[in-house]
Amino acid sequence: MQRTVSTVAALAMAGAPGSAGATGNGGGPPLPPGFPVLGAHALAVRCDQELEHRRQMLAAMERGSGHDAGPGHILQEFNALSLRTGGFDDPVAVLQAAAPDAPTRAAARTCLEKLMPFGTEIFQSARLHARVQAYQADDAQDRSYRQQLLENFEDAGVALPPEQRARVKAIQDELNALALRFQNNLNELATTVRLAPEQVEGTSPDWRAARTRDADGNYLVTLDYPSYGPFMESALDGDARRAVWTAFQNRGGQVNLDLMDRAVALRSEMAQIYGFPDYASYILRRRMAGSPQAVSEFLLSVRAAVTEVEERELEDLRAEKALLTGGSTEALRVERWDVAFLQQQVKRRRYDIDPDALRAYFPTEAAVRFVMHVAETLYGIRFVRQDAPGWSPDVQYYEVFEQAASGGGGASGHGALIGGIFLDLFPRPGKYSHAAVFGVRSGSVLTGQHPIKALICNLDAKGLSPSELETLLHEFGHALHGVLSKARYADQSGTAVRRDFVEVPSMMFEEWARRPESLHAFAQFCPQCPALDEQQIAQLAAARNLGAGIRYARQWLYASYDLALHTGAPKDALATWEQLEGASRLGHVEGTMMPASFGHLMSGYEAGYYGYMWSEVLALDMLSVFHGRLLDPAVGRRYRRIVLEPGGSRPPEEIVEEFLGRKPSSEAFYDEITGKR
Numbered sequence: 001m002q003r004t005v006s007t008v009a010a011l012a013m014a015g016a017p018g019s020a021g022a023t024g025n026g027g028g029p030p031l032p033p034g035f036p037v038l039g040a041h042a043l044a045v046r047c048d049q050e051l052e053h054r055r056q057m058l059a060a061m062e063r064g065s066g067h068d069a070g071p072g073h074i075l076q077e078f079n080a081l082s083l084r085t086g087g088f089d090d091p092v093a094v095l096q097a098a099a100p101d102a103p104t105r106a107a108a109r110t111c112l113e114k115l116m117p118f119g120t121e122i123f124q125s126a127r128l129h130a131r132v133q134a135y136q137a138d139d140a141q142d143r144s145y146r147q148q149l150l151e152n153f154e155d156a157g158v159a160l161p162p163e164q165r166a167r168v169k170a171i172q173d174e175l176n177a178l179a180l181r182f183q184n185n186l187n188e189l190a191t192t193v194r195l196a197p198e199q200v201e202g203t204s205p206d207w208r209a210a211r212t213r214d215a216d217g218n219y220l221v222t223l224d225y226p227s228y229g230p231f232m233e234s235a236l237d238g239d240a241r242r243a244v245w246t247a248f249q250n251r252g253g254q255v256n257l258d259l260m261d262r263a264v265a266l267r268s269e270m271a272q273i274y275g276f277p278d279y280a281s282y283i284l285r286r287r288m289a290g291s292p293q294a295v296s297e298f299l300l301s302v303r304a305a306v307t308e309v310e311e312r313e314l315e316d317l318r319a320e321k322a323l324l325t326g327g328s329t330e331a332l333r334v335e336r337w338d339v340a341f342l343q344q345q346v347k348r349r350r351y352d353i354d355p356d357a358l359r360a361y362f363p364t365e366a367a368v369r370f371v372m373h374v375a376e377t378l379y380g381i382r383f384v385r386q387d388a389p390g391w392s393p394d395v396q397y398y399e400v401f402e403q404a405a406s407g408g409g410g411a412s413g414h415g416a417l418i419g420g421i422f423l424d425l426f427p428r429p430g431k432y433s434h435a436a437v438f439g440v441r442s443g444s445v446l447t448g449q450h451p452i453k454a455l456i457c458n459l460d461a462k463g464l465s466p467s468e469l470e471t472l473l474h475e476f477g478h479a480l481h482g483v484l485s486k487a488r489y490a491d492q493s494g495t496a497v498r499r500d501f502v503e504v505p506s507m508m509f510e511e512w513a514r515r516p517e518s519l520h521a522f523a524q525f526c527p528q529c530p531a532l533d534e535q536q537i538a539q540l541a542a543a544r545n546l547g548a549g550i551r552y553a554r555q556w557l558y559a560s561y562d563l564a565l566h567t568g569a570p571k572d573a574l575a576t577w578e579q580l581e582g583a584s585r586l587g588h589v590e591g592t593m594m595p596a597s598f599g600h601l602m603s604g605y606e607a608g609y610y611g612y613m614w615s616e617v618l619a620l621d622m623l624s625v626f627h628g629r630l631l632d633p634a635v636g637r638r639y640r641r642i643v644l645e646p647g648g649s650r651p652p653e654e655i656v657e658e659f660l661g662r663k664p665s666s667e668a669f670y671d672e673i674t675g676k677r
């Protein structure tokens with residue numbers, strides 16, 4: 001499975017200003033606070049009004065006659081526009097990903113397709129460009145936002161001759177539409193694999209009870225994570241695992257491969273219009289890495305570190321398979337659909353670990369309270385459950401406050417409101433099938449608007465496995481980055497940072513799912529749950545290490561594939577994958593097409609997938625500042641202030657160095673790969 005995804009739904013990549021809010025004397029009525037619940041019909045009407053209104057705002061800004069929030073300088077005007085557009089587009093993107101009914105999802109997609117071109121329109125305006133250029137910034141945040149806007153103008157082609165500028169706009173509009181369609185095809189997927197009762201042997205009674213069965217008693221295995229993951233880890237029948245694994249690999253199908261091929265070709269064409277040899281060179285100049293060469297070198301060093309570890313782990317799996325089947329080790333091949341299953345067998349044998357049994361330790365509701373407790377302790381905040389309309393009855397809403405100034409024991413006292421978080425945690429038909437944080441509205445200190453984020457995940461409703469607990473923490477890491485933002489401008493709010501830095505807070509937060517000092521706090525939220533003792537936690541950590549080689553080898557493959565697709569001449573998505581996966585130790589399975597569901601490469605991680613490991617280098621290094629005391633509020637508050645609050649208003653290099661008090665080191669990351677950490 002792919003690594004947990006992050007923030008930023010399709011919209012953010014349009015270059016459309018970030019987020020939310022409500023100003024407005026033209027167009028439609030102001031949006032209600034919280035989440036605007038709009039059905040399919042209301043959405044269509046509202047969408048046209050919105051477009052009209054933002055065109056008026058743009059025209060006023062071009063005339064230099066301010067904006068509808070009153071007079072201000074050009075950065076303030078951009079901020080008002082951003083709050084207006086994001087305040088509508090972000091919730092619509094949530095509806096597109098997670099509305100329970102198909103007509104609303106479809107109306108949301110149609111609306112986004114209609115609105116997205118506006119994002120490029122803004123940054124092709126020569127008059128606005130001139131106003132931003134002329135603006136004299138007088139402090140660091142203004143300078144940073146001015147610079148960001150200038151980069152947006154440059155990337156939208158404002159300086160190109162008219163014909164090329166028009167072509168760039170057409171390309172960006174088409175890319176946005178392709179991304180929406182790609183994701184939609186995955187969300188709407190309803191594939192099931194029909195299996196006879198004997199083919200699901202080995203799975204837990206809970207898993208079987210949660211599946212739909214046909215009239216003949218066959219199981220209809222769906223491909224959402226709570227169904228797919230445990231099946232692949234526990235089903236004894238290799239052929240059944242092969243069938244389910246193959247269906248999973250082929251999600252998206254040829255249709256999505258065609259969309260990806262088209263996107264890769266368009267990106268390449270666009271880069272060349274700007275005079276870059278390829279898309280990776282064009283996009284990476286805006287990232288920490290800076291160039292495809294730097295990414296290439298990074299990936300080479302990852303490869304060097306992981307090779308031996310992966311080989312050793314595969315040997316273990318081969319021996320395990322021999323043991324189970326009675327065959328000789330040499331004669332046996334470990335297949336891709338064996339990996340998760342054999343890994344669990346080894347873990348069971350060596351560490352007495354059964355991921356399904358572990359769910360009893362982490363009931364989902366208690367896990368959510370636990371994660372909030374960790375954040376409350378570290379950052380001095382409080383979560384308060386509120387009744388607020390969401391997009392589905394499954395959705396919960398929490399407001400986030402500062403802790404009361406008097407601190408300490410006060411039962412319900414809290415300080416100022418900071419923001420809010422929606423939780424939509426469980427699978428539903430037609431819903432976004434991965435795990436991500438979506439914006440609902442961005443924060444802007446300038447206007448006093450509080451940020452609101454939405455976690456959209458596909459967790460098991462009864463209890464979490466250790467890796468699902470990591471996913472929950474990962475996504476909370478993104479959400480808190482957004483909610484704790486103190487950036488002045490919405491476009492720099494929270495997770496609006498360089499793409500290869502955005503995973504730092506989320507990768508880092510995963511650690512709290514692994515360490516005794518945080519896990520011991522779990523008992524507070526589930527007194528009746530069995531509790532993990534020190535030894536079990538150590539065994540879990542050891543078991544996790546056991547898969548590091550295979551896990552990082554896979555991450556390396558994804559990142560290398562992504563870089564290959566976007567370097568040099570445009571390549572065929574499937575053929576390139578077949579070639580690269582074919583060269584891996586486990587090989588390529590004829591007839592499978594993983595890229596058809598590789599949503600990252602269509603939603604902002606293109607030429608950026610390496611960012612997961614790049615961010616992890618920094619995240620693991622930054623953990624050293626805690627000196628093993630993961631719930632130390634002093635370090636937590638310092639982390640909040642230096643790393644989370646600035647959002648995109650400070651260069652990431654500067655943030656990292658200030659927090660560490662030194663230059664970063666990649667030692668902890670390589671120790672993680674080789675199991676020495």
Ligand SMILES: [Zn+2]
Nearest residue numbers: 004005006506
């Ligand atoms: Zn993430």
